[in-house]
Every structure is written in structure tokens, then in C-alpha cells.
Amino acid sequence: MSKSENIYIGLRGRYVVHKRILSTVVAVGIIATMGSTSVFASPVQDAQSKLNASHKNVQDLEVTMEKMDNQIETIMSQRDSVNKKISEAQSNINEAQNDIETSKDNIKEEKDKFADRVRALYISGSTQSYVDILLQSKSFSDMVSRIDAIKQISDYDQKLVSDLKDSQNRIEAKKDKIVADKQQLEALNKENDSKLKELNDKKNEQNALVAKAKAEESKDAASLKAQQDAEKAAQARAIALAAAPKATPAAPKAAAPISRGTSSAPSSNKQVSAPSSFAGSGNDVVSFAESFRGVHYVWGGTTPSGFDCSGLVQYVYNHFGISLPRTSQEQAGVGTTVSSPQPGDLLFFGPASAPYHVAIYAGDGQMVEAPRTGLDVRLTPVRNYSLIKRVK
Structure with missing residues (x-):
């Protein structure tokens, strides 16, 4: 070559x-x-x-x-x-x-x-x-x-x-x-x-x-x-x-x-971190509340045969020996107001002085609620709340 x-x-x-x-x-x-x-x-x-x-x-x-x-x-x-x-x-x-x-x-x-x-x-x-x-x-x-x-x-x-x-x-x-x-x-x-x-x-x-x-x-x-x-x-x-x-x-x-x-x-799949384990009574409250997922929403309901939002909260906390008032407006007046929620805390929606809805914070940006007629008790992402109360 x-x-x-x-x-x-x-x-x-x-x-x-x-x-x-x-x-x-x-x-x-x-x-x-x-x-x-x-x-x-x-x-x-x-x-x-x-x-x-x-x-x-x-x-x-x-x-x-x-x-x-x-x-x-x-x-x-x-x-x-x-x-x-x-x-x-x-x-x-x-x-x-x-x-x-x-x-x-x-x-x-x-x-x-x-x-x-x-x-x-x-x-x-x-x-x-x-x-x-x-x-x-x-x-x-x-x-x-x-x-x-x-x-x-x-x-x-x-x-x-x-x-x-x-x-x-x-x-x-x-x-x-x-x-x-x-x-x-x-x-x-x-x-x-x-x-x-x-x-x-x-x-x-x-x-x-x-x-x-x-x-x-x-x-x-x-x-x-x-x-x-x-x-x-x-x-x-x-x-x-x-x-x-x-x-x-x-x-x-x-x-x-x-x-x-x-x-x-x-x-494009995002890795979602596993929910952190809840400690103490907060974990117990959330677990007990989640056990009612699928229960129908009923106006004025306070038992597992049917819950409204405040009825679910009242029933869950009563299970742990804590007596709460009947309505969301009354429940907003008990406990301690906090700035950051922990599992088991109560989230209120609407005016803080007269909220129209209440849910239980479940941690990891989720909450347990009895939402409204036509829907059942569910675990759902947290929405814009106006007040956090700690009662446990």
C-alpha cells in the first residue's frame, strides 16, 4: 500500500x-x-x-x-x-x-x-x-x-x-x-x-x-x-x-x-416516597379513620352506617376517649391551634371562625374525610385549609 x-x-x-x-x-x-x-x-x-x-x-x-x-x-x-x-x-x-x-x-x-x-x-x-x-x-x-x-x-x-x-x-x-x-x-x-x-x-x-x-x-x-x-x-x-x-x-x-x-x-414516572410512619396516637387515629374508607356520606351521620364530615371526626376521636362537639364550627373551637399539621390533626375549611368542612390529616400531604353527598369516606390530597387544630 x-x-x-x-x-x-x-x-x-x-x-x-x-x-x-x-x-x-x-x-x-x-x-x-x-x-x-x-x-x-x-x-x-x-x-x-x-x-x-x-x-x-x-x-x-x-x-x-x-x-x-x-x-x-x-x-x-x-x-x-x-x-x-x-x-x-x-x-x-x-x-x-x-x-x-x-x-x-x-x-x-x-x-x-x-x-x-x-x-x-x-x-x-x-x-x-x-x-x-x-x-x-x-x-x-x-x-x-x-x-x-x-x-x-x-x-x-x-x-x-x-x-x-x-x-x-x-x-x-x-x-x-x-x-x-x-x-x-x-x-x-x-x-x-x-x-x-x-x-x-x-x-x-x-x-x-x-x-x-x-x-x-x-x-x-x-x-x-x-x-x-x-x-x-x-x-x-x-x-x-x-x-x-x-x-x-x-x-x-x-x-x-x-x-x-x-x-x-x-x-416520566416519578418516584413517590413511601409515607413516613406515624408515631403515637396520631398513627392510631389515622389508621382507625382510614378503616371507614368507602362508608357512604350521610347528612347528620355519626355512625359507620353513614358519616358526615364532623360526624366522622367525632366518632373517630370518641373511639380514643376524646369527646368532641357535633359540628365542624363547634369542633374548631376546641384543642390547640398549630401552624403545621401532624397525623391526626384536624384540618378546617372555609372561614376559620365558622368552617363548613373538617378532615383528619393523614400525613404525606393526604387527609381522611367524609366529603359530601354522592361520595364516600376517602383518603385524598390535602386542599387549601384555613385552620389546624390538635386535640390529641
Whole structure:
């Protein structure tokens, strides 16, 4: 082989090596360019933004549902209290009516006694008039005695009957007031029934909106996955194209093959750290609360046959010997306010002074809640809360 042929072979080998290196660099540049141009609204980023918006819409609608449920529970609690007062009022009315009848009987009895006392003035026991009694006087002094006796009996009887009538009037006035109060309570319940119907109608409309929003969210999630898959496929094709061997002109001697490492698209799967183990009673509270996952949401529910948000919290803590009030508003007033939640702490949503929802923090950014009608007790990511209370 001549010297010129050796020089040609050397130059040709270097050219092939440099070209392959350049192709790899170009492929990496293409991928980097694809990644950088996503800043300018790539299809994947557009799909992700759309999914984020639809997910937020679902959360906002569910928060509205939670507020409606809280209003319904409040009105139902008021109705229960009003019904109890109506029952008590009716019992008082019945008692007053019995007292009135008794008073009437007493008045009649006293009048009868008066007649008996007057008759007692006669030796014969006849039932004559006052005039007859006086005419039968044997003397003037006897007539005066009879007049005085009749007057004393009459005055005493009139006072007694008057007192009884006053008592009867007071009882009747009391009864009239109780009847008026009962009518007001019944009117309040009618108003509450009207509010309940209005809220239930709105809740049915809201349920339809939530279902529609969730369908849109699912559609956007599928669109995002399709765009991500398409982008991964495009990246893989770019790498394969850049790494493919190129046809080279015939040479006296083929250059030795250059060894190249394989390249793969980065995985999009994120490693989620395992939840840290909870210590002490916080772990026990969370574990016990999670045991009710799947239990239906029920307005006013306080047992495993059905829970509302505060009913679940009350039941769980009662299991550990801690008595909590019934409603989320009342529960927000107990325990210690803290700035960072620990497992077992209570998270409140809405105004801190009058929250409409409560959940149990489970750790690792999760919480256990009885969310709203149509959903069951669940473990779900923490949302924006307004207050943290530690009661254990």
C-alpha cells in the first residue's frame, strides 16, 4: 500500500468518526430544542395547562357542594331543635288545658259548697232563698245573726271563686302565649323546609355540573397522556435517526467500527416516597379513620352506617376517649391551634371562625374525610385549609 493510500484511509476513518459524533450531537440538540421550545407552549404544555384548569374546576365545584351540605346540615339541625320545641309546646298546651278544666271544676265545687253552707243555716235543711231565711228569723237579733252569717259565707265564697277565676285567666293567658309560640315555630319550620328544597334543587344542579366537570377532566387527562406519548415517540425517533449508520463510499479498507452506547428517552414516572410512619396516637387515629374508607356520606351521620364530615371526626376521636362537639364550627373551637399539621390533626375549611368542612390529616400531604353527598369516606390530597387544630 502506497503512502498516499495510507493517508487517504486515515483521513477517511477520521471523517466517519467525526460524522457519527456530529450526528449524535445533532440528535441531542434536537431533543434539547424540543424541550426548550416547550417553553413556548408545546402541545404537552398546553394539554397540561388545560388539565390543571379542569382539575381546579372540579375542586371548586366540590368545595361548593361541601358548603351546600354544611348549609343543609345546619338547617336540618335547626329543624330538629324546632320540632323538639314544638313537641314541648304542645305538651305545655295540653297541661294548661288540663289546669283550666281543673280550675273550672274547682269553681263549680266551691259554688256547690257555698250552697251547702247556706243550707246549713236551716234546721230543716230546706233549700229556701236568702229572703226566706231572713223571714224565718225568730227575733231581730236572730235576723241580724243570720244576715251576718250569710254575708261572711258569701264574702268568703266570692273571694275564693274570684281567686280561682284569676288563676284560670292566668292559665288561659299562658296557654294562648304557648299556642302563639307554637305557631311561630311551625312557621319557622315551613321556612326551613322551603330553604331545604331550594338547597336540594341547587345541589342536584351542582351534581350535574360536577359530573360534567369530571368528564372534562378525564378527557383532558387522556389528551395529556396522548401528547406525552407522542412526544416520547418523537424523541425516540430523533435519537434513532441520528444514531443510524450512514452509507460510506467504498474504501480500500473499511474503518474499524466505532463503539457507541445506547440512549433512551428519560422516564416520566416519578418516584413517590413511601409515607413516613406515624408515631403515637396520631398513627392510631389515622389508621382507625382510614378503616371507614368507602362508608357512604350521610347528612347528620355519626355512625359507620353513614358519616358526615364532623360526624366522622367525632366518632373517630370518641373511639380514643376524646369527646368532641357535633359540628365542624363547634369542633374548631376546641384543642390547640398549630401552624403545621401532624397525623391526626384536624384540618378546617372555609372561614376559620365558622368552617363548613373538617378532615383528619393523614400525613404525606393526604387527609381522611367524609366529603359530601354522592361520595364516600376517602383518603385524598390535602386542599387549601384555613385552620389546624390538635386535640390529641
